[in-house]
Amino acid sequence: MQKQWIVSNPKVMMGKPVIAGTRITVELILEKLAAGETIEQVLEAHPHLTREAILSALAFARDALRADVVYPLA
Template sequence: MNWREHITLDNRVLLGKPTIKGTRISIEHILDLLASGWSEKDLLENYPRLTPNSIRAVFAYIQEMMKDGFLFSEAAESGK
C-alpha cells in the first residue's frame, strides 16, 4: 500500500496535518474515531469521501512513521 496515493500534507490545509487527499479529514481525526470504537463501516457511512483504501493508507502512513522513528523523536528527546 502506497499511502502517498491517499494522504497529503499541505500547510494550507489544517496547518499541514496529514489528511486524506481531497478532504479536510485528518489522520489524527480518523485515529481518534477508531480509538473511540468506531468501525471501518462507521467511518465509511459517516464520511462518504473515505474509501476502504484511504483508511488502510492511514495505517500504512502510521507504520512508516513508526519505522522511521518520527513518532518517537519528541518523547525520546524529553526523556519520557
C-alpha cells in the same frame, strides 16, 4: 499507478496529513478507530472516504512510528 492517499499542505489543516482531496486528517481517522468505531462506521460518517483511504491512513501512521524517534511515555 497507485493513488497517493495521504498528502500534506501547509494551507490545509495546518499541514497535518490528510486524505487527498479532503480536510479529513489521519489523526481524526485514528481517533475514531481508537474510540472503538469500525471502519464501516467511519465510512458511514464520511461517505466520500473509501476503505483504501482509511487503510492508507493506518499505514501512514505505522510508517511514521517506524522512524528513529524516541517517544517518552512518562
